[in-house]
Amino acid sequence: PVRDGDFTIERREGVPYALLVLDYRCPGAAEAHEVRSGLFADSEGYVRDTKTIVTYDLDLRTGSTALDAEHRSFSTHQSWAERFWQFFRLGAEHLLTGIDHILFLLALVVGSRRLREIVLAATTFTLAHSVTFLLAAIGLVRAPASFVEPVIALSIALVAGWHLSRIRRRGSHATDLETGDRGRLGLDRAGSTRLAVVFCFGLVHGLGFASALGIDQAWSWTLLWSLLVFNMGIEAVQLAIIALVFPVLALLRRRQPVAGLWVTGAIAAGVALMGLVWFVQRVL
Structure with missing residues (x-):
């Protein structure tokens, strides 16, 4: 990834958030892409959980998903039911x-x-x-x-x-x-x-x-x-x-x-x- 611009820090509900935009160049001939979120590893110990909202447009496939500590990756070939459940679960939680x-x-x-x-x-x-x-x-x-x-x-x-x-x-x-x-x-x-x-x-x-x-x-x-x-x-x-x-x-x-x-x-x-x-x- 290449950083796109500078990062900013803001507060939401009393908690500091860092906003960092990254630009990825993906192989054009791939049949599917797997996106992983590994910013905070399990062994890191300080951050207990993260939630990442991902909206993607790759190889004529568009969609969105939600990643957290238990679900750190997804495929752009994920089914409609998988995408539905991820955001439904996020709202319920x-x-x-x-x-x-x-x-x-x-x-x-x-x-x-x-x-x-x-x-x-x-x-x-x-x-x-x-x-x-x-x-x-x-x-x-x-x-x-x-x-x-x-x-x-x-x-x-x-x-x-x-x-x-x-x-x-x-x-x-x-x-x-x-x-x-x-x-x-x-x-x-x-x-x-x-x-x-x-x-x-x-x-x-x-x-x-x-x-x-x-x-x-x-x-x-x-x-x-x-x-x-x-x-x-x-x-x-x-x-x-x-x-x-x-x-x-x-x-x-x-x-x-x-x-x-x-x-x-x-x-x-x-x-x-x-x-x-x-x-x-x-x-x-």
């Missing part, structure tokens, strides 16, 4: 290891009074963060981490605090729907307001997802496909968490209303406190 996004989702679950509410909230969150995630990842929208990260933390605290405020104002009737006309979505005024708040915060969370990949380049259909699959991995884990947690809380609320209120209130309080702590830390 990102949400599972991103405790702030999991807590935001948990705040949505405990604050939802009906199945309709959590489905609409999850769908709204998905649509909102998908828009900004894709726009930011391909370089069309940019927001500094100094703004995105504190707002994500604040969103966690506010969404969890919504449920706490209803418990404080309505007591044992916190999970009841308000009387009066409901909109086309079957939500009362409180549910509609919460949905609007979730959408706004979802836009910011999309910027956080894009920052995790660190992609900033011109429009590419190959890259867009990879980002969509990455997003599908995020959504699969999100739906799995909802499917596991919401039925348990719903059953508890139905069988033991008082206990259900205490449990959801305790969860919301813990999530809100964690969000506020993160907000102060990220602002400072």
Whole structure:
């Protein structure tokens, strides 16, 4: 490889990143190319894991893939299913290891009074963060981490605090729907307001997802496909968490209303406190 220009160092989510562009000359007569990522060897000991996003255009073959410590190489003859799984797995792992996004989702679950509410909230969150995630990842929208990260933390605290405020104002009737006309979505005024708040915060969370990949380049259909699959991995884990947690809380609320209120209130309080702590830390 030949270095193309100088290297730069920047910070993402409080971690220093080095950006180095390398130009490779590959044999033109090869039937396939194998690309390996060996920047940090296993014996190096300091860097525990790396994730490398690769977009390639070699010998009339285009595609993209994701490399990490367990998958250090790929062939340009890799199948569609292999490429799909690599980015799907990367998205799933990102949400599972991103405790702030999991807590935001948990705040949505405990604050939802009906199945309709959590489905609409999850769908709204998905649509909102998908828009900004894709726009930011391909370089069309940019927001500094100094703004995105504190707002994500604040969103966690506010969404969890919504449920706490209803418990404080309505007591044992916190999970009841308000009387009066409901909109086309079957939500009362409180549910509609919460949905609007979730959408706004979802836009910011999309910027956080894009920052995790660190992609900033011109429009590419190959890259867009990879980002969509990455997003599908995020959504699969999100739906799995909802499917596991919401039925348990719903059953508890139905069988033991008082206990259900205490449990959801305790969860919301813990999530809100964690969000506020993160907000102060990220602002400072």
